[in-house]
Amino acid sequence: MFNKKTLAVVIASTLGLAACSNSDDDMITSAQVDLRILETSDLHTNIMDFNYYSGQEDKTIGLARTASLITAAGNESENFVLVDNGDLLQGSPMGDYVADQFKKDLGIAAGETHPAYKAMNTLDYVVGNIGNHEFNYGLDFLEQAISGANFPYINANIYCDAYDCWNELQRGDNxxxxxLIQEKEVVDINGNKHTIKIGYIGFVPPQxxxxxxxxxxxxxxADDxxxxxxxxVPQMKAExxxxxxxxxxxxxxxxxxxxxIEAENATYALSLVDGIDAIVFGHSHSVFPxxxxxxxxNIDIDKGTIxxxxxxxxxxxxxxxxVIxxxxxxxxxxxxxxxxxSEARPIAWTDDNGDNxxxxxDQSIRDAVEQEHLGTLEFVDQPIGVGSANMYSFLxxxxxxxxxxxxxxxxxxKVKQQIASIPALKDIPVLSAAxxxxxxGRHEVPSDADQYVQVDKGELTYKNAADLYLYPNTMVAVKLNGAELKDWLECSANQFNQIDISSTAPQNLINWDTHRTYNFDVIDGVTYQIDVSEPSKFDNDCAVIEGNETAERITGLSFEDEQGLVHTGEELAAMxxxxxxxxxxxxxxxFAGTGPDHVVLELPDENRDVLAQYITAQTAEHGxxxxxxxxxxSFKTLDTATALDVRF
Structure with missing residues (x-):
């Protein structure tokens, strides 16, 4: 699992457990020490500050920029440690490029160091944790990859479940x-040196x-x-x-x-385990505090405690x-x-003048992965599948x-695959909102031409996937009833102005002023029509408009089940x-039916990656x-004898 340098760190840490003394004065009985903990997490192989989908520099991402924060935060403290929380090896085109090289017996399979570690080895990481995406390319890839890290790896809840795992591990072994318990020399507020033993323990979702x-x-x-x-934790205390x-x-x-039991997101519960002094967590791509x-x-967002x-x-x-x-x-x-x-320090922000x-x-990070960066640029232009027809978003x-x-x-x-093994969810019909x-654009200027998807049929690449899904969202599923589903669609239908069917004057169909197009959700798996002659029930924030409580733009909403039975009306509302x-x-x-109480499945996978994988899988299966x-x-046909002038 570890290279020789890493093994030396682990051995030295273990041998040092018996020696705990004050470096300057064994007789000091009281002291105060400021210890800073720095954490990176969910880098997903975004080492460069670069968007490989658009082919442009991206100043809002990348370890190349986080490294500058690490240096600054380290310089502010005499006593700091730096850790990584995983989901490092997959999630960007660079990660896929390295995995592709591995499959071809190139890259790390030939003894090369993974670019993530080429970069991280220039920093002072003391330990890394295993994330769920570390397993995405298989155990052989993982073993080869982390052997290039100049720091040890930990994980407490993954066990060997075969008679012969790697490194001669047997069934039941971690x-x-x-x-790990590592000795660290620190300086107290009076300038005296001490040696403290810092214990690190890592976990990954059992899922x-x-x-x-x-x-x-x-x-x-994978255990709970x-x-x-x-x-x-009691063992660590005892040691x-x-x-x-x-x-x-x-x-x-x-x-x-x-x-x-076996909760995917367990940090709140972990804070209740006696003996844990600090938690540096990740996985859900959120920022805390x-x-x-x-x-x-019991969450204090001012101090950053749980x-x-x-x-x-x-x-x-x-x-x-x-930063803790x-x-x-x-x-x-x-x-x-x-x-x-505690605080999360951003690499991008809005200054006092409202400017970005x-x-x-850190140029040294860029230099460390220059070779892989150039290889990735070529890789993203490779096809991921074949489209059957043009995809233009003009209409x-x-x-x-x-x-x-x-x-x-x-x-x-993706969601159907995920819930197939979840008894409580597997028999519930699955729909999809996009x-x-x-x-x-909102104005008639030449640059509006750039604000449409324009993907031709035929060969599709990673860049096409980015054109189809712009944002770095992650996959989540919610559970709701049919009545909430209808209100979700009613709010989406606020995208349209109400059309007066008795007027011959020009009328604009699209509500550009208050409804953003990314809030015009289409829900697949059901059929329905939108009656734009009716007023909108909801405003752009999905709040009911006073006087429009009974308004209905969504008509003919129906769901056909696997047996061919069609459900409508009150029956559908109760489903x-x-x-x-x-x-x-x-x-x-x-939107109705959304919010934390409705979430039943939260995946770390980005929607864009799910899309790219779907294109590849469908092409492999169907050509x-x-x-x-x-x-x-569709729109409901407006029943009027008036010659309408509706524009969009």
Whole structure:
């Protein structure tokens, strides 16, 4: 698992467990030390500050820019440690490029160092945790890749489940080193030196066995995060750990049911495990502390604590650096955490003048991966599949559109696969919500031509996937009833102005002023019509418009089940559905049937990656991927004798 340098670090750490003394004065009985913990997480091989889909520099992402924050934050503190929380090896075209080289017995298979580690080895990482996406390319790839890291890896809840795993591990053994206790020399506020023992323990969602079944089934097992922590944290304390830092690749989870067995997002529950002093977490690509988590019981977003435990989550793709400052106090030979402050430092922000501001890139990171960067540029121009028809979004606001349809189809396919093994969800009908992202500009200027999807039939590349799905959203599914489904569509239909069927004057159909086109959700799996002669029930924030409480623009809403039975009206309103969508929509709570209480499936996969994988899989199976709209929605014909002049 580890290269020789890493093994030396682990051995030295283990041998050092018996030697804990003050470097300057063994007789010092009280002291105060400021310890800073820095965290990166969910880099997803975004090492360069570059968007490989658009082919342009992107100042809002990349370890090349996060590295500058790391240097600055380290210079501010005499005592700091730097850790990575995983989801490092997959998620960008560079990650796919390296994996492709591995399959061809090139790159890391030939002894090369993975570009992620070429970059990270220039920094002072002390430990890395395994994320769920580390398994995406298989165990052989993972073993080869992390052998290039000049720092050790940990994970406590993945076990060997075969008679012969790597490195002579046997069934029941931890697949990775479950935890490490490292000695660190620190300087107290009076300038005296001390040696403290810092314990690190890592976790990954047990759901890896579902997400990467093809790579892991029969080879490993994944245990519950909380039960694993309750097993190992006392051991770490018994072995002399002065400070324990948990590194769960896991989102916050719910305070309502923190004891849920095998929970994917278990950080809230982990904060209740006795003995953990700080939590640096990730996985859900959110930023903590932030206003997004305000109002949650026992979470302090000003200090950055969960149940009083210091915590931080630094977003994704290197857009933030996690920073925790612990105040440690030595009393009677024992170190304790007396206070903390957490923050996520961004690499891009809006300054006091309202202008965009950015951290400068660290050129040494760029230089470290220059070879792989050039290789990736060639790689993204390679085909990922073949489209059956043109995908142009010129008419996407007035008819069902292929550029929206293919995204919806990919989401639907992914969620159906994921819930097939979840008894509570597998029998619920799955629908999919997608919106047009490039639907034209708001003014008649030449640059409007750039604001449409224009993908020709035939060969499709990664760049085409970016054209079809602009945003770095992740896959989420919500559960709702048919009545909520109808109101979701009613709010989407606010995209259109009300048409007066008795007027011959010109009337604009599209509500450009208050309704954004990315909020015009089309929901596939049902059929319906939109009656634009009716007033909108909702405004652009999905709030009911006073006086329009009974308005109905959505007509003929129906669902046909697998047996061919068609459900409408009150019967449909009472049915349950799962809707595949993105994290922005699912957690936003704006549309009926959305919000945290409705979320039943949260995947770390980006919608754009799901789309690219769908194109490849469909092409492999059928020769092409269907890139045509199914026309499940349309406008209701307006019954009027008046010659209408409706414009869009």
């Amino acid at each position: 697949l990775f080193t479950p935890y 890896v066995l579902q997400w990467d079944k093809q790579h892991l089934e029969g080879k490993v097992r 995060i909380i039960k694993t922590a309750e097993k190992f 002399g750990a002065d400070v324990i830092i948990a590194i769960p690749h896991s989102g916050i989870g719910s305070p309502e049911n923190p004891g849920e 932030s206003e997004n988590f305000g109002g949650i019981e 149940n009083g435990v210091a915590a931080v989550m630094p977003g994704r793709w290197g857009d933030n650096l996690g 400052d612990l105040k440690l106090e030595l009393k009677e030979g024992k170190w304790s955490v007396m206070g903390s402050q 501001a950015y951290v400068e890139a 996407t606001l007035v008819q069902d559109d292929p550029s929206v349809q293919i995204v919806s189809d990919a989401q639907l396919n 919106a047009p992202f490039k639907a034209g 349950e559905f799962i809707v595949a969508t993105n994290n922005y929509r699912a957690f936003g709570g704006k 092409v991927v269907k890139t045509e709209a199914d026309h499940n929605w």
